[in-house]
Amino acid sequence: MIPRLVVLTDRAQLRLGRGLVRTVRECADAGLSAVVVREHDLAPSARSALVEELVSVPGLTVISSRIPDPRAHGLHCAAQQGAPPSAGRWGRSCHSRAEADRAADEGASWVTLSPYAVSASKPGHGPALPPGAYAGHRVPVLALAGIDARNAAAARSAGAHGVAVMGAVMRAADPAAVVAGLLEALA
Template sequence: MTRPAAPAGVVLLTDRRAAQTDLVEVVAGAVRGGVRWVVLREKDLPRADRAALAVDLRAALAGAGGTLIVAGPDPLDGDAVHLPAAGPYPPPAVGLVGRSCHDAAELARLGTEDYVTLSPVWPTRSKPGYGPPLCPDGLRRLVRLSPVPVLALGGIETPEQVTACVEAGAAGVAVLGAIMRAADPTAVAAALTGVFDQLTALAAPRPTPRTPIPQEGT
C-alpha cells in the first residue's frame, strides 16, 4: 500500500483556548485560506470529546481534500498521528507518522516516521521561554541532517518568516498562534499559503523548450 504524502506548505496546529471563535470555525476559515493539513492537539479533552472534534475537523477539511493529523499515538479513528520526541518508539503502524524534534540527537533516533517538525525556529508566544530558538541558520543545519521532510515550527507569523524557512530547506511551516488568534483566519492563512505557493512555483523546474525538427526542403 502506498503511504500518503508527507505534509507540506502551511500546517495548522489547533489550540481552542487561543482561537478567537469556535475552533471548528477557525479551522474552516484556514481551509478557505488554503490550509490543507491540520494537527489536532487539545490533549486535555476526554477521548470521546476529542474524537467528536476530530470528526468535525475532518469534515471541514474534506471538501478541500485536506488531512487531519492527531497529536499523540491514538489516531482517533483516522490514519495519521504526530508524536512527541519522547516516544513511543517505534511509532504505531498507521498511514502517516510525524514526530517533534529539536536537535540532531532526536533526528538520529528516527525510524519509520514520514516527516518531522523542528522547533522552535523563533521565540513563540504559545510556549514562552521554550528554546533557545534555532533561527534560520540552525534550522538549515538540522534540515540537512533529517532523513525525512521537515516542517519548521515556532513563532512563525509572517510571510517573511515563511520565506526564510523555505529558503532554509523546510518543506513547510507549522503555525499555531498566527491563525488561531487571528480576527480573520482566512486572510492570514491566505497570506501565508500564498507566499509558500509562490516560492514553490519559482523553485519548480521549468520545461525544456522543444527544438523544432527541421523539415525536408527547409
C-alpha cells in the first residue's frame, strides 16, 4: 500500500546549497517513507546512481517517475504513459476520475489526482478539481498540487488516501520540518 505521504523530487526547486540526497535523507529521518524520483533531465547514469543512493536510505520506498529503473521499488507513470510491461507496483498521474478509473483497470496500485489546489510549482495548472473527485476510487488516490500542512487533512477528509507533495518540501528552508508537519496533519 502506498503511504499517506509521498514526496516528489525536484532538485531545481531546492534552496541554494541544498543537495537532493541530503534533503531526502533528512525527510526520511523525519518520518517520510516514500519518494518519487523525478529528475527526468539527468543523464541515465546519473539518474540511476541517484536512485541507487536513495534506495540505500533505510525504510524509504523509492519510486521512479516515468523511467523504469530496476533498483526502484516501483514506477510512477505520466498521465498518457501506458501500463508498464512488467508486473510490479506502479501508479499513474491522473487529472480526472475517468483517468483514475482507467489506471485502476490497467492494474495501477495507486494514482495521483491533480490539481488539488493552486500550485506554485505549476502556475496556471488548473482549475482545482472539486473535493468530491477524491472519494470512492478502487485504488488509493493521492491528492497532488498545492498541498501543504494547512490543507493536507482536508484532502484526506475529501476522500483522498493521502497526499503527494513536491514544492512545499523542495522549496522549504527546513524540508524535514515540513514533512513532520504533513505527517502530523495526516495522522
